[in-house]
Amino acid sequence: MSLLQAVKYQRGKLEVLDQLLLPHEFHYDTVSTRQEAFDSIATMRVRGAPAIAIVASLGLAVELHNNPVSGTSDEQVISQIDEALDYLKQSRPTAVDLTNAITQLKATIRTADGKGKEAIVQAFIEEAERIFEKDLQSNLSIGDFGAQWLQAQAGASPDQKISVLTHCNTGALATSGHGTALGIIRTLQSKGYLKHAFCTETRPYNQGSRLTAFELVHEGIPSTLITDSMAAALFRTKKAENNIAAVIVGADRVVRNGDTANKIGTYQLSVLAKHHGIKFIVAAPTTSIDLETKTGDGIKIEERKREELTQISGAVVGPDGRVDGNNKVRVATADQRIDVWNPAFDVTPAEFIDVVVTEKGAVEKGPDGTFDFSKILPKRWAKVVG
């Protein structure tokens, strides 16, 4: 079974899987400049909070590796790199991993200030590579902590397998590998704890039906696709027979009190989970935590173009049921005159979240009903919260 990789990288060369062609076509774009990285992110050929940060960082690293910087003084070079990072930050506003990576990269290049432009560029490239390499380790840890929490809180074991539901795509296609929420599902499967994984279609961009279903089937994980609107009926009529124990989702931004921005449709799943006595788990690396923002009210929610609701594009399925990836059509799925509201994310209040599972551990709410990330992020907490 081939490893699914959203990103392939070696110093000086970055290839990014065009996820808009999945699951019908496996095509990697070569990304060699900040502009190409920006376009890949903004068009959602690559998406997923960690993957966005990785492609932005490595895309600029490749540009800097292959093209000498024009600035002559260290100050000029640092300023040019800052400008490129500020440009990349505009590619998508909600996921905080990109902002956190940019903060990290800007701090790192300043440690090479005074050592010459080659040293500054080298420091940037090495930090961008660290961001990429660290993400996989983080996801494997999230998987382990998530499985441990479910073993303790839901009795998950090989003798008492559990089923879970997940939303959007949070797997190898959204990260450097393994995944966050889907990473916990992979770990549950590897430990023999998983009975079944349900995944939602995740309208309107269908990351669930196009990407998560692809990842689950690719790895032979027992799974079923449902529409977003079927979740309530699934919980009410099939929770017992499937032992549905948890909804596990990713995050684009977890703020200081635990309120979490994630793919649109996440909030309603949290309300349903609460109503049906099902645990609600947010799985996210600490790169997705934003301690600067106090509550979910402070999160900027990206709104995307109307055509994502009113039109779909896809490959033609032939009479024999085979997909013709070369023959694509764009179909109107609504009256093209209708007004459209298309927020890409919503905010789930901390009160509906049972645990935030990170690579540094599973964080539950304190007695005051909010999350305290000071124990897993002491330095950042002290710097921001005091």
Ligand SMILES: CSC[C@H]1O[C@H](OP(=O)(O)O)[C@H](O)[C@@H]1O
């Ligand atoms: C580990 S992916 C986190 C997060 O990002 C996705 O959004 P998008 O596909 O628009 O980039 C989704 O909200 C995932 O849960």
